[in-house]
Structures are given as structure tokens and as C-alpha cells.
Amino acid sequence: MRRPWEEQQLSDLLTVRDLVVQVPGRAAKIIDGISFSLAAGQTLGLVGESGCGKSMTCYAIAKALPRAVAQTGGTITLANDGRGSGKRKDPTIAMIFQDPTSSLNPVHTIGYYLESSLSRHQGLRGNDARLEAMRLLERVGIDQAKSRLRSYPHQFSGGMNQRVMIAHALAAKPALLIADEPTTALDVTTQAQILHLLEELRAETGMALLIVSHDLGVIARLADRAAVMYCGKIVETAPVVDLLERAAHPYARALIDCMPTIDPDDLEPPVPIPGSVPLLENLPAGCYYHPRCPRASARCTASFPGPASVGPLHEAWCYHPVSA
Template sequence: MPSPPLLDVRDLHVRFPTPTGPVHAVAGVSFTVLPGETVAVVGESGSGKSVSSLAVLGLLGSGSIAAGSVLLRGEELVGADPERLRRLRGAEIAMIFQNPMSSLDPLFTIGDQVVEALRVHRTLSRREARERAVDLLREVGLPDPQRRMRSYPHELSGGQQQRVMVAIALACEPALIIADEPTTALDVTVEAQILDLLRTMQRERATALLFITHDMGVVAEMADRVVVMYAGRVVEHGPVTEMLRAPRNPYTRALIEAIPTPATPRDRPMSAIAGSVPAPADAPPGCRFHPRCPAVHDRCSAEEPPLFELGPTRASRCWLHEREVHGVG
């Protein structure tokens, strides 16, 4: 029997009020995360990755979940008491963001902030918490952790700050860590170190990881399964090895072709796909990717394809699959 999902997001819709009317930023997104697995959510800027993950945590600000369900171990989080959500954040689900400086408080030492994270959800004496904090900082590879306890965030490099964020995320031994572009602000060498750290921590503790990125190369290194998003929708999902070897959706294919190789000139722009993701209000009729799609045909601009099931663990939203799935023609 496969284990039941730790996180089960079903048909999630998120809207933001704006002066020009509501913006439907996430339009019917579903995915699951099993205990201990790494699921990557990938897509270009503006595809709805961050909004989807903030919705899971109940951190949408002015936005609201218009429909859908977010189940954590079967418990419904949509509409849950804010106090309950606050308790789950940190204790059950931890978050690591792109910019550690915006998450760390510049006025408190590293030690204070790790200790605080340890004591919020657990009854530890101050001394126990400080000892545990030093251990955690050592585990995440911060040099000279004893001394670093007394450092302020600005005294650390970006990579060291992100290590501290990993320590804070691990403090309460959450079942799930959501990491939203955790290495985008770092240089390539430090990025590789932080990815390695996350992988090691995740493996040793069997923590599930929801990893958000726009970089298919990072997906290949990190994920067990991949969810590809485009303009507020899931367009393909499946196991990482199959998806990278044989992507089915033209958008996924384009993202994979954009992975830089050692031969790629360093000054080439990140995206090899011409054009950009439409804002939710400007989403074209039919398939939202059709104006940029190399495989576009008549039907694509008229009607949006459903997410076709292409096997027990794969699905793709493209009219190209209709024949094989329904055996038409």
C-alpha cells in the first residue's frame, strides 16, 4: 500500500483583490507530497509557485483561497483557525525563503533566533535550548558555532545566513519543509553547498521537502517528483527521471531545453523560451501556453486541454495527448 500523502492540495484557487478587479493567481492547482519525499514545483516567474505554497501555510496576506482544499495528514487547513495554523507553522511545516536577510531579525543574534525557534513549540530550558542550538548550527555546517551564536545576521555571508535558516527550519523537526527558491540569491558554489545540505538533512531526518524553483537543473538534482506550473495551472507532473528523460508537455520540454550545459555561454539569458508568462488577467483563451508553444494547432487557442492522465503517476495538460488517452482516430 502506498503511504497516504502528508500534504494533499486539491483544486486550489487563489484570488487577490486589486484596483482593477480580482486577480485569479492560482486556478485549480492539485498536487501531493508523500512523507519523506522531495517534490519540486517548477515554472517561470509569475506561474504561481509562491502563491500556491503561501496558501498552504495560510500566509496569503491580502489574497484569499477562493476554493479548494489543503489537507495536512488529512486535516483541512483551508478555513482553519489562524491560531491552529500558527502552531502548525514551524512545528509541522517550516519555510525557507529566497532571501535569508528578510527572514532573520537584524536586531537579534543568531543564537537568540535559533533558541527562539526551538522554544516556541517545545518546553526546553534556556540552557537546553542553547546547547541544542549550537548542535543544530554545527549540523548545518556553520563554522565555529559556539562563537556564531553571538553573531548578528549581517556578520554572516549569504550562504551562512541560509544555513542558519535551515537550522531554524529544522529546529522543531517538522514533517515538511517548504523551500521557495532558497538558493536563487547565492552564487553557484554556495548554491551547490546549500542544496547538498538540504538533501543531506532531508535524507537523514526523512523530512518531506516541497522545493520551489524556476531551474530545471536544480530539479534534476533535488526532486523525486516534479510539478510543472504555468500561468496558475499545473501543466505536467510525474517522477523526475521519467519527466527529464521523456517530458510530455511542450512547456516542460522547453524548460528542459533551457537547462544550461557546460557548453552554454554564461552570458546567455536564463530563459530560452521566447516571450513570458501572461499575468492572470491577460491569460489567453484556450491553452494558456499556446501563444508560445512550438506544437500549437487550431484547437489550442479555442479550448483549454484538461490534465490528461498518461499512466498511474503521470499527467500532462496538452491536446497532443487526446488521441492516445481516448484512443481517438
């Protein structure tokens, strides 16, 4: 069944339905039946504590799951956006990772890295590839591009390497860019620059963006919608402003209460969430969050809740959603 917020987007680029990801042969589900969709030009933010399955969702969409892990259920559909080249018109997906420096191959120059992607995706060779690589580096804010092409990743700062990864992703002219914690390894100034760059590129190219962060500030800045994940399930999804102002799932509320603030009028210290994320092999019966939840009732221990509509395009998988 399509959810109300899924219904409105007839021009979806990416549609994920009931996705299940597991280590084959094991009962535990790393991703347990999640569904969402994303239209061209839109940004969806995935949030949640460490280990809740944000990266695995990205890898499944990018067809880059680790060797031991497989998609065992559900569908991931990419609509033809007509941008592909040759006979294949499938939209291209590019992905950037959390730790830029260790994601780049240390034995290749930045030039080699960019030019090989330009050759693969755009058929550019020799001087044409070099000129386009320089243009891409300049586009992501790296000056002296000509000499930088001869540099190796270890000669760049983390922020510069993240820009290189973004340039590499752009070489594929992606219809969908997946950014998995793209700023976590960076200082706040560089983080702000990278977020600004992503905003500009999205506006310029019309690409869709799937951004993962455990930092709700990053999601608030970039995303149109957000989905909160817990133990492989989506437990709340909403337009990002609604999520921040009217989170309904106690877990989403707790995540927001954990956010540090620099507002001098708000001196409340961040409130940690009690307990810890259960192991996938040892999930509690009922709602997975109930052992940590102050609102849990007997019902929550019996069965996992279905989605409850708590506002326009806003759903929470909770028997006792917090009202505004």
C-alpha cells in the same frame, strides 16, 4: 477525481486539492485549481517561469499568504503523522526563503533567532535552548557555534544565513519543509553545499520536502516528482527523470531547452521561449500557453485541456503532447 499518481500514495502527508488563490474581489486567479500530494520522506519540485505561482502555492500551504491575497477555493490537508506535541498532533510545516539575509531580522542575534524557535516549538529555555541552538548550527555546518550565536545576520555570508534559516526550520522538527528558491541567491559552491545538506536532513529526519526552483538542475538533484506550473496551473507532472527525459508539454520541453549546459559535446546554445508570460488579468482563451506554443491548433484556443496520461504517473495538460 483522484489522478493515477495520486491514487498510489495512501500515506500522503500533504494533499492539495483544487487550490484556488486570488485577490478577493478580483476575477484573476493567482492559483487556479491545482492538485497534488506528497508523502513523508518524498520531495516534490515545483518549476516554472517567474510569476507562475510557485511561491503563492508555498505560502498557501504554510498559511502565510500575503495580506491582500486569500485562498478562495480547494483544500489543503495535512495528515496527522503523530509527531506533534501535546494535544495537537498536526504536523509542523517550516519554510525557508530565497534571500536568506533579508529574510532574517537584522536586530536579533542568530542565537536569539534560534532559541526563540526552540522555545516555541520544543519548549526549551535558557541553557537547554542555547545548547540545542549550538547543536543545530553545528548540524548545518557552521563551526565555532558558541561564538556564532552572538553574531548578527549582517556578519554572516549569504550561504551561512541560509544555513541559519535551515537550522531555524529544523528547530520546529517539521514533517514538511518548504524550500522556496533556497539556493538562488548563492554561488554555485555554496548552492551545492546547501543542496547536499537538504538531502542529508531529509534522509535523517524523514521529512517531506516541497522545493521550488526555476533551476531544473536543482529539481533534478533533489526531487522525486516534479510539477511544472504556468499561469497558476499545473501543466505537467511526472517522476523527475521522466520529466527531464520525456517532457510532454511543449512548455516543459521549452523550459528544459532553456537550461544551459556545460557539456563540451553539446554546444547547442540554450533556446529562449518566444514571447512572455501573459498577465493574469489578460490570459488568452483556451490553453494559456497557446500564443507561445509551436504545436498550438484551433482546439488550443477554444478550451483549456484536461490532463492526458503520457506515461506511468506522468500527465500533461495538453491537446498535443510531444511524444518521446
